[in-house]
Amino acid sequence: MSSPPRTLAVQEPYPKDSWFYRILPSVRHKPYTTVDNGNLTETWDEMHPDPNQLRWLPFTILKSSEKKVDFVTGLHTICGAGDTKTRNGISIHMFTCNTSMIDRCFNNSDGDFLIVPQQGKILVTTEFGKMMVEPKEICVIQQGMRFSVDVFGDTRGYVLEVYGAHFELPDLGPIGANGLANPRDFLTPVAWYEDREVANGYTVINKYQGKLFSSQQDFSPFNVVAWHGNYTPYKYHLSNFMVMNCVAFDHADPSIFTVLTAKSTRPGVAIADFVIFPPRWGVADHTFRPPYYHRNCMSEFMGLIEGHYEAKEEGFQPGGGSLHSMMTPHGPDGACFEKNSTAPLKPERVAEGTMAFMFESSFSMAVTKWGLETCQKLDKSYYKCWEPLRKHFDPNWRPSKQ
Ligand SMILES: O=C(O)Cc1cc(O)ccc1O
Numbered sequence: 001m002s003s004p005p006r007t008l009a010v011q012e013p014y015p016k017d018s019w020f021y022r023i024l025p026s027v028r029h030k031p032y033t034t035v036d037n038g039n040l041t042e043t044w045d046e047m048h049p050d051p052n053q054l055r056w057l058p059f060t061i062l063k064s065s066e067k068k069v070d071f072v073t074g075l076h077t078i079c080g081a082g083d084t085k086t087r088n089g090i091s092i093h094m095f096t097c098n099t100s101m102i103d104r105c106f107n108n109s110d111g112d113f114l115i116v117p118q119q120g121k122i123l124v125t126t127e128f129g130k131m132m133v134e135p136k137e138i139c140v141i142q143q144g145m146r147f148s149v150d151v152f153g154d155t156r157g158y159v160l161e162v163y164g165a166h167f168e169l170p171d172l173g174p175i176g177a178n179g180l181a182n183p184r185d186f187l188t189p190v191a192w193y194e195d196r197e198v199a200n201g202y203t204v205i206n207k208y209q210g211k212l213f214s215s216q217q218d219f220s221p222f223n224v225v226a227w228h229g230n231y232t233p234y235k236y237h238l239s240n241f242m243v244m245n246c247v248a249f250d251h252a253d254p255s256i257f258t259v260l261t262a263k264s265t266r267p268g269v270a271i272a273d274f275v276i277f278p279p280r281w282g283v284a285d286h287t288f289r290p291p292y293y294h295r296n297c298m299s300e301f302m303g304l305i306e307g308h309y310e311a312k313e314e315g316f317q318p319g320g321g322s323l324h325s326m327m328t329p330h331g332p333d334g335a336c337f338e339k340n341s342t343a344p345l346k347p348e349r350v351a352e353g354t355m356a357f358m359f360e361s362s363f364s365m366a367v368t369k370w371g372l373e374t375c376q377k378l379d380k381s382y383y384k385c386w387e388p389l390r391k392h393f394d395p396n397w398r399p400s401k402q
C-alpha cells in the first residue's frame with residue numbers, strides 16, 4: 001500500500017481518470033466468447049415479487065475438496081434492480097470461494113463493486129497494484145478495472161454493485177469538516193507489475209450487460225509499470241469510522257452511519273448507501289435505544305461481518321443476510337423489545353465486538369431465484385421473531401416526576 005496514504009479516488013470531483021504506463025496494451029487479446037454465468041444474474045423477473053421480511057442463514061462455502069470455486073465462479077446474485085444498459089441500478093451478490101484465481105482476472109464493464117469480506121482475507125491484485133483486504137476492511141473496484149483475487153482458505157463476503165454512479169463520501173452538512181469516514185483513511189495501491197508471458201493463455205473475464213465473457217491473451221494484464229490519476233481502486237478499514245450519534249434523546253436515522261454513497265440524479269436519494277453499525281456508546285435518555293419499528297421508502301439489505309446485531313441477538317448470523325423491502329414493516333425482535341423496554345438507561349457500550357452493515361437502496365429490489373430457492377438458506381420462520389410483541393398501552397399511565 002502507498003505510504004503516506006493517498007485519498008484521491010474517493011474524494012476527487014469529476015472528471016475521474018487514470019493513465020497507465022504498461023508493457024503491452026490490453027487490446028492484444030483474442031475475441032470475447034460467452035461463458036456460463038453461474039449464479040450471477042441481472043434478470044429481475046425470475047420470481048414473483050415478495051414483499052415479506054426475508055432473512056438468510058449463513059451462506060454455504062463449498063469445500064475445495066468438493067468443488068474448486070474462485071471469486072468469479074463464487075458470485076451469487078441475491079437481489080437487485082435497474083439496468084446496466086441504461087446505466088442506473090444496483091445488484092447485491094454474495095461471494096463464497098475456496099480457491100485463488102490463477103491466470104484469470106475479472107473486470108466489470110457494468111459498474112463498481114464495493115466488496116465486504118466477511119470470512120477470510122482476500123488479496124486483490126489490480127492493474128493499479130495490490131491490496132490485502134481483511135474482514136472489517138472494505139474495498140471498491142470501479143468499473144472496468146481488472147483484478148484477480150487470491151484467497152487463503154474458505155472465504156465469504158458481500159458485494160454491492162452499482163451501475164451508473166461511483167461511490168463517494170456523503171455530504172457532511174452541519175457536521176462540518178471532520179467525521180464519519182475521513183478521506184485520509186482511504187488507501188490506494190501503488191503500482192505493481194509482472195512482465196509475465198503465459199503460454200497456456202491468461203483468461204480475462206468481462207461482465208458486460210450482465211453476462212460473462214471470456215477472452216484469452218498470452219501475457220499477464222498486471223503489467224502496469226507506473227500510473228497516475230484519480231480513478232483508482234481503494235480500501236478502507238471500518239474501525240477508522242468516526243461514529244456520530246444521538247447524545248441526548250431519540251434515535252438518529254442510520255444514515256448517520258453512512259460510509260460511502262452512490263448518488264442518483266435525484267438530490268438526496270441514493271442509488272445505494274453503505275452504512276455500518278460499529279461498536280459505540282449508547283447514552284440517549286428517555287429513549288428506546290435500539291432501532292425503531294418502521295416502514296420506509298428504501299430497501300434495506302443487511303449483512304453481519306461478526307458478532308450480534310442489537311435488534312436481533314439471535315437468528316441474524318455472520319455470513320447471513322436480511323432484506324426489508326420498500327414499505328415492509330420491520331424492527332427489533334420480541335426479545336430485544338422486552339430487554340430494552342426495562343433496561344436502565346445508563347451509558348452502555350453497544351455492538352461491542354460486532355460489525356453489522358446495511359446496503360440501503362432507493363430501488364425496489366427483486367430477489368433472484370438463487371436467493372429465494374436455490375441457496376436453500378431462506379429462514380422461513382423469520383416472521384415469528386415479532387410474534388411475542390404485546391401491547392403495553394395504558395391510558396392511565398403518567399410519567400414519573402424527575
Ligand atoms: O432496520 C434496521 O435494523 C436498520 C435500521 C437501524 C436503525 O437504527 C434505524 C433504522 C433502521 O432501518
Ligand SMILES: [Fe+2]
Binds near residue numbers: 294
Ligand atoms: Fe430499517
